[in-house]
Amino acid sequence: MGRKKFVIIDAMSLAYKGYYAFISRPLYTSKGEPTSAVYGFLSQLFKILEDTKPDYVAIAFDSKEKTFRHDRYENYKSSREEMPEEMVPQIARIKEIIEAFNIPIYILPGYEADDLIGTAVRKAAEAGLTAYAITPDKDYVQLINDSVKVIKPGKSTDEIVVIDEKKVEEEYGIKPSQMVDYLALVGDSSDDIPGVAGIGPKTAAPLIRKFGSLEKIYENLDKIDKPSVVKKLIENKENAFLSKELATIKTDVPFDFNLEDARFTKPDFNKLMKIFGELEFRSFADKLKKIYTDENKEIEIPEDNGVKLAPEEYGSFDKTKINYKLITTEKEAVKLADKLSKTELFVFDTETDSLDIFNANLAGVSFSVKPGEAWFVAVNPERAKEELFASELTDRIPVEKFVEIFKPLFGNENIKKVCQNGKYDIAIMRTYGIEVKNFYFDTMLASYVIDPDQKHGMDELSAKYLQYKPIPLIELIGSKKTPEKIFEADLNKLAEYSCEDADITFRLYRILDDILKKEKLEKVAYEIEFPLVPVLEDMERTGVKIDVESLNEFSKELEIKLQSISKEIFSYSEEEFNINSTQQLQKVLFDKLKLPQTTKTKTGYSTDAKSLESLRGSHPIIELILEYRQIAKLKSTYADSLPNLINPKTGKIHTTYNQTVVSTGRLSSNDPNLQNIPIRSDLGKEIRKAFIPSSDGNIILSADYSQIELRIMASISGDENLIAAFEQGEDIHRRTAAMVFKVAPEEVTADMRRKAKEVNFGILYGLGPFGLKNRLGISQAHAKEIFENYFNSFKKVKQFMDESIEKARQKGYAETLTGRRRYLKNINSKNRTIRQFEERVAINMPIQGTAADMIKLAMIKIFKELNDRNSKTKMILQVHDELVFDMPKKELTELKPVIKNLMETAMPLNVPIVVDIGAGSNWLDAH
Template sequence: MSKLILIDGNSIAYRAFFALPLLSNAKGLHTNAAYGFTTMLLKLVEEQNPSHFLVAFDAGKATFRHKDYAEYKGGREKTPPELSEQFPLIKELLAAMGIKQFELDGYEADDIIGTLTRLAYEDGGMDVIVVTGDKDMLQLVSERVSVALTRKGVSEIELYDPARLHEKYGLKPQQIIDLKGLMGDASDNIPGIPGVGEKTALKLLHEYGSVENVLEQAANIKGKLGEKVSQHADSARMSKELATIFREVPLELGWDDIRFQGYDRQAMADMFRKLEFKSLLEKMDLPAADAGTGAAETERLELDSMQRMTGDTLGELVDALPAVAALYVEVIGDNPHTADVIGISFAADEPLRSYYVPFGLLQDESCAAAGQVRDWLAAEDKSIAVYDLHRSIVALDWRGMKLGGVDFDVQLAGYLLDPTESTLTLDGLAARYGLPSLPSDEAVYGKGAKFQLPPEDKLSDHLCLKAAAVLRLTSRLKDALEKDGMHRLFYELELPLASVLAAMERKGFRVDTEELKAYGRELQARLEEIMQTIYDEAGTEFNINSPKQLGEILFDKLQLPVIKKTKTGYSTDAEVLEKLEPYHPLVGHILNYRTLAKLQSTYVEGLLKEVRPDTGKVHTYYKQTIAATGRLSSQYPNLQNIPIRLEEGRKIRKVFVPSEPGWRIVTADYSQIELRVLAHISQDEKLIEAFREGLDIHTKTAMDVFGVAEDEVDANMRRQAKAVNFGIVYGISDYGLSQNLNITRKDAAKFIEQYFAAFQGVRRYMDDIVKKAREHGYVTTLLQRRRYLPEIKASNFNLRSFAERTAMNTPIQGTAADIIKLAMVQMDERMKRENLRSRMLLQVHDELVFEVPEDEVGHMKKLVAEVMEQAIELDVPLKVDVDDGGNWYEAK
C-alpha cells in the first residue's frame, strides 16, 4: 500500500522556531527552525516509511482569499528575521534529503495539501498523513487521510482520524469549517462571531450541526448569544468560507514527481555539516565530507618516496632533517590534553619525499637517532610548516616533547582566508586549494564505534601524504594571505597566539577540590531547604523534577492559570514558570530550585570530573579556528560559560585558586569594548563624546533615546538602553529585542528607531558597511580579518537580510576579538622580556586571568592595564578594570 506524507511547511517551520532556543552555526546563521524541521522529517521517514513525500509552502502574502476579504491574515506580526533566514535552509535541506517541495502563487500550503488529499482519495490505493500545527487541516480527515497535529513544538504529534476527531470535539471533519466560522481564528484574522469561543461554538454545533443551521435558528437562541448570532451572520458565513480549504488547485504534479526514493546521503551530509548538525551526522552515520576528485588540480601530489622509519633506518631521517620543510603530528582524540599521539610525518622537497615515525619510536630513550629528532623538533632555529600548531604543541608537550621553529600553520591560514568555511580538515584544504584529493581520516580510521587504527603500512602512507600536503599547501596559502592583506594578521597575531594558548592551557588553573565539594554540600543543603519550603507551600510532598507531578500541583491543586499544554499534560518549562511567578510564591521557589540543581550537576559535579589528578588543575582547550568573528571558544571544560549573573554562579569562581602558596589571582577586563569599537568605526559624535568624557554609556543612551536629563534616567530606562546598545552590536532584530526586554515587537521596533535617530553616525555606518559588503563581497575588522558574505547579493530576501546584519556586526565583534588576542600576544612578550614569574591562565571573552607572585602584583596590575589599553589605538580610550584576590571570585 502506498503512503503519502504531506507537510505544511510554513506551519512546521514556525512551530520549530518558537519551540527551540535560538541556535546558530559558526557563520552566525540561525538554525533552530531548520534543526527542528529536520528532526521531524527524519522521524517521519523512519516511522512511516512513505512511498511519496511533499512539503508545501505558502508562495506569498496575496491569495485568492484576499480578494474576498482584504484583512485576511492582516493581524499577523512580521516574521522574525531569525526565522525568515531559515526558510532557504529548510528548502536546501529538503532537496538534499530527496523530498519534493512545492508552492504556487495565489494559493496557500493548505490548498495544495487539500488538493493532493482529494486526488489521493480519488485515485485510491494511497493512505495520506498530513503533518501541520494548524487545526484547520482537521477538515481533511477521512478514512484514508489522517492529520497529525504537532505538540511540544514538533517533537510530538497527535494523530487524528475520524474516530479521534469525534472523540475530541464531537464533530465530523466537515464541521471543522463550521467551528471556525463561528469562533473565528485570530491567527488568520478571521472574525467569526465576536464573543463566541471554542466552547460556545462546539455547543452550538452539537445542537444545530452547521453555521447555516445556527444562523437559521438564531431567533431560538436565548439571550445575548442569539443577538450576536443574528447581528454577525454575514461575518460567520464569510469566516466559514475563508476557513474552507480549496481543493481544486491546478497542480502540474504527478505521483511520480513526489515519489520518495530515499536520501541523497552525501548531499544530506554536506548540509548537516554546513549547519553543524553534529548529532544528526552521528545518528544517521553519514559519509565523510567529499574532498573532491582532484579533477581541477594544477599539479599531481606524487611523492618520490614514502618511508616508514624503524630503529634501524631512523638515521636516514636524521640526515634528511635539514631539508625538511613540513611536518604533521597525528593526534587521535578530541581533547589534545588527553588524546593519543600516533606518530609524526616529515616532508622534504626537491625531490618530494616523506618519512613516518611511529611515536613510540620517537620516545625511545635508548635510540640515539630518536633523541636527535626530538632535539630537532624542539629547536627554534628552523622554519617549518605544520597543520594545527596549537593542537600539536599541546599534545607533544604532555608527552615531554617540544615543538619549535614553526613559521606557518596551514589550518590557521585556511581559517583566516575563509572563516566561514567548515571544512578545515587537511583533505578539505587540499581540495579547496587545487591539490589532488587525500583520503579522509574517516575513510582510513572509520568512525565512532567503528574507529580503529589501520595496518602500519596503510597508516604510514596516510600520514606521509598528509605531511606532503602540508608542504604543498604552504606556498599557496602564503600567497593567498599576502594577496588578501592578512599577512600581518597571520604572522603578528594568530600564529604567535597559537603558542600562547598552548602554554596557557598546559599551565592550567588550579581548582581547590575540597572547596568545590564544600560548595556542593552547601548547594545540596540549600536544595533540601528549598525542597521543604516547596512541600510546605504545596501542602504535600511530590517529585519536583517530574513535570507531570509539578503540573498537577500548580494547575489542579493551586488552580494557577494554564499557560501551555503538551500531549502529556501541562507544560512547566522555564518560560511558563516565569509567567506564573507573580501568581504564587511556590513558583519562585521552583525556579530557584532548578537554578541551584543545574549549578550542582553542571558546575560542581561536572567540574570535579575535569580536574586532572596529576596536576590538581583543569586544562581547558581553546579552539582558535571555530568562530567566524575570530572569537576563541573554550572546551574540556568550557571555562567561558561559568555563570556570573547570579551570585550562586559567581561563587563557583571561588574554587579557582593560585597554584603557588602566597600567590594572587589578577583579572583584567575590557570595559564595553564592543561599544567603544562601534564608536570608533561609526565615528558617531555622541558615542565618541560619551566615551572620551567617561560617561556611563547606557545612561547616556537612555538620555538621548528617551530625551531626558541624566537625573531622570531610572533603572528600567538604563536596562532598556543597555539591551539596545548590545543588541545593535549583535545585529538584533525587533523580535530579538522584544524577547530580551519582554516588550511587544512594535515597541521594540520603535525603540530601535529612536536609537538610530539619536545616534545617526551609527545609522550611517550600518548603511555604508552594507554597501561596501555588497561591492566587495566581504567585510573586514580593523586588523583586516575578513568575513565573506556571498549571500549579500542573493535574490532571496531572507538570505540577503541575514548577510546585511552580519555585515553590520562582524567588524565590531571581530575587532573586539582581535584586540584582546593582540593584548594576549603582547602581554606574553612583555612578561617574557621582563622575566616575570607571573602566568597568564585564561581568556574569558573580554577578560584575562593571571596568577601572580605577591611581589609582582603591583607591577602586573599596572603592566596589564597598560598593555591592554594600548593594544590598539582608537579614537576613544580603551578602559580596563584590573583587580586581584586570593581566588578568581575575589579578583572580580
C-alpha cells in the same frame, strides 16, 4: 494518456513533521545550524516528487497575519505553542530551497495555507487535472472527490499514504464532504475548534450517516434516541455551527492562480548544490539526479559548490604516485634529521594513542618537504614499561633517541614548521621535552581565516582543495574513538597513513598560503591566529588550580538551599513531587493550583524557563521553582562537575581553547566551558571564588577591557558624542540616557540608565524596537521613540550601521579593522528573515570581531613579554574581554602596569582604551 497531475504541499506541516521526527536526536551542521526540519521537509519533498511524478507542483505557507477565522473566534489556535526557536531559521532555509527548485510559493495575508490549497486544487480539477494535496491534517479530507486526493506523509520521513474517497469512508465512516460536519461535532483540539462538548467520533459518525449534515441533525433532534446527546447538541448549538464555519476550507480565495507558473521544471542546480553544501546534506545530490534524469539523457549537476557528488571518484592513496618512507632505525633517523635541517620549511604530524597531552604515548612523527614525498619515524614511547606493548615495539626507535636526534631540528628557529591543528602537535612534542620554535603555518587555521564558516578538518580541506580522499583512520584502528589501538595497527599501514597526512598538509599549505595572499588575509593569519597557537598551548598546559574543598562546601550549601526551597514548594503544592519532572510539575501548577495556562505542548502546558517567567507574580510557587532550577544548574554544572575535571597528574583543570569555532574570531573553550561561568548572581560569583593561585606565594591577577565593543563602535563610526563621552571618562550609559530622554545627566534615573544600557549593547547585536520592547517590557511606541532619540543623538552610529550593511551587500562579507572576514552569502536574499539575520551580522562582525582580534594581539604581546623577562607569571584564562594570570606576589608591582599597557596599546583606536585590572587571593577577589 492519463490526466495530468497537480501536486500542492502544505509546507508547515511537513516542516514540523521533520522537526519532531528528529526531536530526540536533532540534526545540526558542524557550525551549529539546526537542520532537522529542513532535512525532513526535503526527504518528504523528494519522495513526493519521485512517487507522484507531477506535471505541476506548488507549495503553500500560512501567513503571519491573523485570519478571518481569528476574527470569528478569538480562541482559534490560541493554545498552539509558539514556533520553537530552532524552527525559525529552518523555515527561511526551506523557502530558499523551494525558490531554488523553481516551485511557486502560495502565501496570502489573512488566509491559511488550507484555503490556498483548497482553492488551488479546485481550480486545477476544473482545468481537467488530478490534484493532490500533501498534508497530515485530517481537515483536508473534505476536499477529496474524483479529481482531488490527499497524500498523508507516513510515520517515517520517507513514507507517504494516498487517501481517496474509499479510504475516508473506511476510516471515518463518512463521505469526504461530510468531514466539516464531523469536525463541527467532535471539534479539533489542534486548532482549538470547540465542537460539541461531550460528543466524540463514536457518536458523531452515526449521526452524520443517518442525517447527512449538521443542519439536518439539528432539524431532526426529535429523531435522536439518546436524550443526553440531544441535550449536548442544544446546549452547544452555537459552538457547533461556529466550528463548522471554522473547519470549512475556503475554495474561493482571491489569489492569482496561474497553472503555467506551477509547471514542474528543472531546478537551479547551482543554487541547490550550494545550499546542500552549506547544510552538509550529502545524500540529496543523488536524489536530484534520480528525479531529474530522463530516459535519454543523464543530467549534469555542478560539483563545485561544497558538495561533491561522487567521493569515490576522488584521488586516493596510490603507491605508484608517491614516495613515502618508513624510518625504524637510529641511523636512518639521523640521516633524515640532517636532511630536514638543511630545509627552510617542513611539515610535521604526530601519531599518538590519546588526546590527553599529559598521558599520550607517541607512536611516531611524519615529515614532508614537498608534495608526494614524506617520511614516518616510528617511535617506541617506553613511557609505560609496565604495559605489554612497550617491550614488544622493538621495530621502532626508542623515544629518548627520537628526542635526542630531533630536538635540535624542532628547536632551530631558522626553519619554519607547518601543521594541521598544530596546537596538539606542539603540545605532544613539549610533553616529550621538545620545544617547537618558529611555528609558521597551520592549515586548519588558514582555512578558518579564509572562510570561518567552512569545515576545517583535513578530510574536508583535502576534498575541497585537492579533490583527494585520505586514508580513513578506521582502516588502521577500527574507530576514531579507540586511538589507544594505534600500537596494534600494522606499522607499514600506519606509516602510509601518517605520511599521507604530512603530504596533504604540505599541499594544502601551498594552496592556502596563496589564497591568504590573494585575499589580503595575511595579517589575520600571520600576525594573529598562527602566533596565538603557542600562547594557547602554554595556557592549556599550565591550567588553573581549583579550591576543591570550597567547591565541596559550596555544593553542600546549595544542597541545603535546594532542600529548603523544596519544602517551601511542597507547602504550596500540599504534596511532595519530583520538581525536575515536567509532567509532575504540570499537574501541580495547572491541574491542582489552576495557574494561567502557558503554551500548549504535546504533554501538557509548557513549564520551560520562558513560560515560568511569564507566570511570575501569579503565585509564590513560581519564584521558588525558578530559584530552585538556577541553584540546581549551578550545583550540577560547576560545584559538582569542576572537581571531577581536575587532572590527577597536575592537580589542575586544563580547558581546551578552540580557535575555529566562533565565526567572529572569538575563542571558545570546552571541558570545562569557561565562557559561561556566571558572575552576576551572588551564588554564581562563588564559582569564581574557587579559582585560586597555584601556590601560596602567588596571586590571581585579572585584566578586563572596559566596554570595549562600545569603544570600538565609537571609533569605527566616528560619532562625536560617543567619542566625547569616552574621552571625558563619562558613564557612557548615563550620557546616553541623558541624550535619549533629553534630561540633564544628574537627572538620569536608574531606570533610564538601564534602558539606555540595553540600547547601547542592543545596537551592537542588531536589536530593534520590537526586541527592546520585549526586553524592557515597554510598549512598541515607547521603544520606537527611544530608538529615534538615540539615532538623533548619535547620528553617525546609524550611518555606520547603514554603511556596514551596504558594504557587506557589495563585497559579500563583513570585516574587522584587521581585515578578518565573515562571508554573508544571503545578505541580498529575497527572503526577509535570512537577509535580516545577515544584516545584523554585518553590523556586529566589525565590532565583535575587532574586539576578538584586539585581545588576541594583547595575548601574543604579553606572552612574548613574559618570556623575554623570564617571568614566572603565567596567563591562565581568557574569558570574553578578560585575561587572568597566576602570578608570584613579588612580580605584581612590576608586571601589573606592563600587562595593562600592553592590553591598552594592542590595537589603537580613536578613543581611549581602558583596562580594569586587579589582584586577589582568587579570581573573584581579583575581578
